[in-house]
Structures are given as structure tokens and as C-alpha cells.
Amino acid sequence: MAPRKTAPLEYDRLLAYALRALGARSCSTGELRDKLRRKAARPADIDAVLARLKELNYLDDARFAQSFAQSRLANDGVGRDKVVRDLRRRRIGSTLADKAAAETYSGTDEPTLVRAWIERKYRGKDLPAFLAEPKNLAAAFRRLRLAGFSSSASISALKRFASRAEELEDFEPGDAETGG
Numbered sequence: 001m002a003p004r005k006t007a008p009l010e011y012d013r014l015l016a017y018a019l020r021a022l023g024a025r026s027c028s029t030g031e032l033r034d035k036l037r038r039k040a041a042r043p044a045d046i047d048a049v050l051a052r053l054k055e056l057n058y059l060d061d062a063r064f065a066q067s068f069a070q071s072r073l074a075n076d077g078v079g080r081d082k083v084v085r086d087l088r089r090r091r092i093g094s095t096l097a098d099k100a101a102a103e104t105y106s107g108t109d110e111p112t113l114v115r116a117w118i119e120r121k122y123r124g125k126d127l128p129a130f131l132a133e134p135k136n137l138a139a140a141f142r143r144l145r146l147a148g149f150s151s152s153a154s155i156s157a158l159k160r161f162a163s164r165a166e167e168l169e170d171f172e173p174g175d176a177e178t179g180g
Contacts, residue, residue: 008041015049022058029054029061030091065092065100073104077117080105082148114149114157131162 009017014036021027021035029050036046053059068090069083080101087097121143122130131137137158144154 009039010041011045011048014040014045015052018049018053026064028064028091029059061092061096065096069100069104077113079148110153111157114153117147118157127161137162
């Protein structure tokens with residue numbers, strides 16, 4: 001059976017589609033623009049719909065970035081760098097992403113966040129025994145870096161649990177920062 005092809009949407013129906021999309025899940029202007037691009041009959045309608053949504057205060061990238069950063073900190077306990085990467089992936093400009101993350105993380109204690117993250121992700125494991133193995137220690141360090149924590153905070157937190165954590169100081173940070 002062939003996939004059903006929908007007709008391109010005119011301005012009014014495109015606006016209704018955008019409102020439904022925003023009602024289902026908040027998104028950035030860039031994300032919504034991509035969604036509308038796939039549905040619009042005329043490219044000019046996309047800018048008109050986005051302008052109308054901004055005028056109605058339904059679409060605000062600064063508010064979205066701030067809310068997203070606060071949510072990631074409160075619910076996931078990830079580091080600042082991870083929030084910035086995720087915001088960039090959600091089509092938020094780097095300046096706005098950095099500003100939102102900086103404001104959200106300004107009052108947080110990164111070492112405490114790192115320890116909480118380690119305890120949550122490795123609960124049920126005997127951490128000193130688990131991290132005594134070099135491959136597990138390196139993997140834990142990489143996971144911390146991918147979770148958005150700084151190298152120094154990651155190493156100092158791992159030193160609390162592993163006797164060989166000082167070996168990480170020679171670890172190449174570029175190896176840990178790839179991926180998402």
C-alpha cells in the first residue's frame with residue numbers, strides 16, 4: 001500500500017498545524033520552520049505563520065531555551081555543556097544557548113551535580129571495585145564528559161570513588177567529547 005500523500009497547506013491551515021504542533025510539544029523557531037517547510041504550499045506562508053506566532057507570544061526562542069535548560073538541570077541533572085549541545089541541536093543559536101545555560105547553571109555546584117549523577121547512573125554497583133578496572137574508569141569519565149560536565153569536576157568526583165582516578169588527568173579530552 002502506497003503512503004498517503006497530503007496536500008500542501010495554505011496559510012490558515014498551516015497556522016492551525018503550527019498551533020497543534022506547539023500544543024503537543026514546545027519547540028524552537030528553527031524546529032517549527034522545518035516542520036512547516038514540509039507542509040507549506042508556499043514558502044512565504046512559513047515566515048508569515050512564524051511572525052504571527054511570535055506576535056501572539058506563542059513562539060519565543062529565549063523563553064524556550066531557558067525553560068529547556070531549567071528542565072534538563074532539574075529532571076536529568078546533566079551538565080551545562082550537554083544543555084548547550086542539546087539546544088544547538090534543537091536549532092537555537094549558540095549565543096542564546098550559552099546565555100540560557102549560563103543563567104540556569106549560575107547558582108549550581110558542579111561537583112555536587114557530578115556526584116549525584118554518578119550515584120544515580122551507577123547505583124547498585126560497588127563503585128570503588130567497579131572503577132578499579134581502567135576500562136570502567138575511562139568509560140565513566142567519557143560518560144561524565146558526554147553528560148556535559150567539565151573535565152576537572154569529573155576527575156575530582158571520580159577521585160572520591162576510584163583510587164586510580166589521577167590517571168585520567170592524562171586522558172585526551174577530545175576522545176571524550178565526541179558524540180551527543
